[in-house]
Amino acid sequence: GESVGLHLPTLSVQEGDNSIINCAYSNSASDYFIWYKQESGKGPQFIIDIRSNMDKRQGQRVTVLLNKTVKHLSLQIAATQPGDSAVYFCAENKNDYKLSFGAGTTVTVRA
């Protein structure tokens, strides 16, 4: 079906290491992808986005990679910090005024 999914529900990472969170999507018509971070008790917070005409975009300590051939999206977090502990969602926008979210990956940073 047309959905955005994440490969792993949980990820445990050592503080200071790099984190990679993966997401697979099935709708090739999607043209805009976003990563959100949700901390406990808060709404999702925008991290970074990428359009379908790009394959890489970098932000502050984060990089999003888009592989349209295999319909795969990933979020890389450099030098993971305790404040990065949260649930991460990928979402796609098919230009139909809504976001379709993946199931989320819970990232836990070990001190």
Add this chain to the structure above:
Amino acid sequence: KAGVTQTPRYLIKTRGQQVTLSCSPISGHRSVSWYQQTPGQGLQFLFEYFSETQRNKGNFPGRFSGRQFSNSRSEMNVSTLELGDSALYLCASSTTGTGDTEAFFGQGTRLTVV
């Protein structure tokens, strides 16, 4: 600049009752969308409004409805509440709601149906 404001933050209702949730978007944003978040189903799209018009609706029963006012503030209503309606209801606003415009979320309203 104030963010997206949702009221109330917490709500406890009894089965069969109805509830109205409110969302005030970021100033200047005309698109407001609503999502339901549950542990089992994740984030599910409810509906989206722009300039008081509903442009898209998710796969939810007719008990779920919404509206948008001329000042872009939005409300959603759930009638005849069921236990399964217990969830975090999130509102997001953006300038246009189209393609590549960033959506900002509020902190949500936690609804518990008993």
